[in-house]
Amino acid sequence: MLKVGVVGASGYSGAELIRLLTNHPEAELKIITSTTYQGKNFTDLYPSFLGFCDLEFTSFDSEKIKKEVDVVFLSLPHGVSMETVPFVLDDNLKVIDLSGDFRLKDPSLYEKWYKAQHIDSKGIETAVYGLPELFREQIKKTNLVGNPGCYTTATILALAPLLTKGLIHSEDIIVDAKSGISGRGREPKEDTHYCECNENVEEKMF
Secondary structure, eight states: OEEEEEETTTSHHHHHHHHHHHTOTTEEEEEEEOTTTTTSBHHHHOGGGTTTOOOBEEOOOHHHHHHHOSEEEEOOOTTTHHHHHHHHOBTTBEEEEOSSTTSOSOHHHHHHHHSSOOOOHHHHHHOEEOOHHHHHHHHHHOSEEEOOOHHHHHHHHHHHHHHHTTOSOGGGOOOOOOOOGGGGOSSOOGGGSHHHHTTOOOOOOO
16 A cells, blocks of 8 residues: 655645545555645545545645655646655655646756746656656656646647557647646636636647
């Protein structure tokens, strides 16, 4: 049974992760942290988990995490995970980051897409892209996994077999993808209010 911790467990991705972990036969949830809600119970925010996850949010304590769990998930905003990883990463602890901080190997690409400088050069160099369909063996051997996002997972899983078999040309690929506003996270922002985003579609070309 793997002992698991979730850092930043109060957000939407943290809550979904806890739903998966509480139903996993080989995982035991030991620690959940939240800066905003420390001292409150997880079910105070998500009553539907009553009887499934009755843990209390605690503050982030890297030494406690390294001592008490085997795997820690970082459910933190982009830019925050790379500040956190150096404090928890060691030979005895697996770290799985749900943000975009360790998905790209090239720091200049990270800066281009996330508009920030990457500060953990060791982490970005050693992290493995967490798509087991393509990198299963590498994931087994690493202590830091950069979990892929929703758009990339759907896109890569659909296109990789076709590209591998030479059935399509990479220069002809067009991906038309759309996400609900919950993908922007739990913290309210002006452009995620109903009046701002209702019936709107924001277009981005890559």
